[in-house]
Amino acid sequence: MKNRIIIIDDDISIRKMLRFIIEKNSLGQIIEELSSGDKASELIKIYNPDIVLIDFLLPEKDGVEIIKESIKNGYRGKFIMISQVKDSDMIGEAYKQGVLFFIHKPINEIEVKSVLENIIKTIEVDRSMEIIRTTLINTAPPKxxxxxxxxxxxxxxxxxxxxxxxxxxxxxxxxxxxxxxxxxxxxxxxxxxxxxxxxxxxxxxxxxxxxxxxxxxxxxxxxxxxxxxxxxxxxxxxxxxxxxxxxxxxxxxxxxxxxxxxxxxxxxxxxxxxxxxxxxxxxxxx
Structure with a gap:
């Protein structure tokens, strides 16, 4: 089962590079690309992707605000922040809102691959636990x-x-x-x-x-x-x-x-x- 991914970045070259890396390494299925923050949280709610790759600074609405709105709307997928921002307070705010991974600009294939593989592992663990709970089999936590x-x-x-x-x-x-x-x-x-x-x-x-x-x-x-x-x-x-x-x-x-x-x-x-x-x-x- 391929994880469904949305890419949100106003730089078309970044979107193309991310798409190339994801498809080359079979890291998921890109279902949508957005070039601005306008309507982003609404589309995330509609598509309900497994992963959102989102730029920190976007036209119309910034990435952190979109994450806040999406979580408020009930989205429970994973956010990866794409950023060239170095301000510690801004980065700290992104972590606070639920971002656990950053991909830094300029884009590096090794970093993108490593970050996505770790996110995918997290998703797989969550899915496994959900199946166990749903079927009422072996619900006991690890020893x-x-x-x-x-x-x-x-x-x-x-x-x-x-x-x-x-x-x-x-x-x-x-x-x-x-x-x-x-x-x-x-x-x-x-x-x-x-x-x-x-x-x-x-x-x-x-x-x-x-x-x-x-x-x-x-x-x-x-x-x-x-x-x-x-x-x-x-x-x-x-x-x-x-x-x-x-x-x-x-x-x-x-x-x-x-x-x-x-x-x-x-x-x-x-x-x-x-x-x-x-x-x-x-x-x-x-």
């Missing part, structure tokens, strides 16, 4: 110990297994996995998951944890993993660990920015998105 073993391997690969707060991160990820087993398409707020984990600490261990401190611990862990991946990529861009985790857990544009400045005089900090990181790990474990 907790198996999930913990998988997480241990991932944390080890990322070089954070011995870091302070790793048990907090593990609890957050397992909570989200349980939530997704119940309803894979239901949206959630990360802060609600954090609060749930904190309340469980209080109930089970009698420990009061400050929300801000908890949030900062998780963010520091994610940034440590980001730094480690950047160092791996700087040494060997084709390292299996880098290939396995870089694109699915982090933004490649941010990774490249940090790697490109390792040898410079000015040290640049990259931006991370905690939800993208956690969603990527959930996908790997599932």
């Amino acid at each position: 907790k110990e198996e999930s913990k073993d998988d997480l241990k391997k991932i944390f080890s690969d990322l070089g954070i297994i011995s870091e302070f707060g790793i048990n907090d991160l593990k609890k957050v990820i397992l909570s989200i996995m349980i939530l997704k087993e119940r309803n894979s398409s239901k949206p959630y707020q990360l802060k609600d998951i954090f609060q749930e984990v904190i309340e469980n600490y209080k109930i089970n261990d009698g420990v009061d944890i400050n929300f801000k401190s908890f949030e900062q611990r998780i963010r520091r862990l994610v940034y440590k993993a980001f730094e480690n991946i950047c160092h791996v990529g700087a040494e060997d861009f084709y390292n299996p660990i880098f290939s396995k985790y870089s694109n699915i857990l982090f933004d490649m544009g941010e990774i490249r920015k940090v790697i490109n400045n390792f040898d410079g005089n000015e040290e640049k900090k990259g931006k991370i998105n905690v939800k993208k990181f956690i969603e990527g790990i959930v996908l790997k474990v599932r």
Whole structure:
């Protein structure tokens, strides 16, 4: 079954290039191309594609606004943002609205292929879980110990297994996995998951944890993993660990920015998105 794709970009050369890459690598079926944001959310609702490749800056209406409207209209497919924007606040807003992957301009075939393959894996997992729930067969979630073993391997690969707060991160990820087993398409707020984990600490261990401190611990862990991946990529861009985790857990544009400045005089900090990181790990474990 081919995934149905809509491309929204005002640059015809970008649309043609994306179409060529998608068709060449059999990554899906393009059912529509749009050159502006006008009526985009309405057409997304009508076509209900599996994937929307959408430009950040569009005539009539920008990509983030279209995503907001589409989700409000009930769309539950996957958005991939196409962008040459480097403003961290704008990119952060896109992540906040539900974008988990970016394709950066100028278009690179390797990046497009990698991003779409990861999105397709996510879709396949969601479909499998929906079939299981619908047919009432084997609805039990993965065994907790198996999930913990998988997480241990991932944390080890990322070089954070011995870091302070790793048990907090593990609890957050397992909570989200349980939530997704119940309803894979239901949206959630990360802060609600954090609060749930904190309340469980209080109930089970009698420990009061400050929300801000908890949030900062998780963010520091994610940034440590980001730094480690950047160092791996700087040494060997084709390292299996880098290939396995870089694109699915982090933004490649941010990774490249940090790697490109390792040898410079000015040290640049990259931006991370905690939800993208956690969603990527959930996908790997599932």
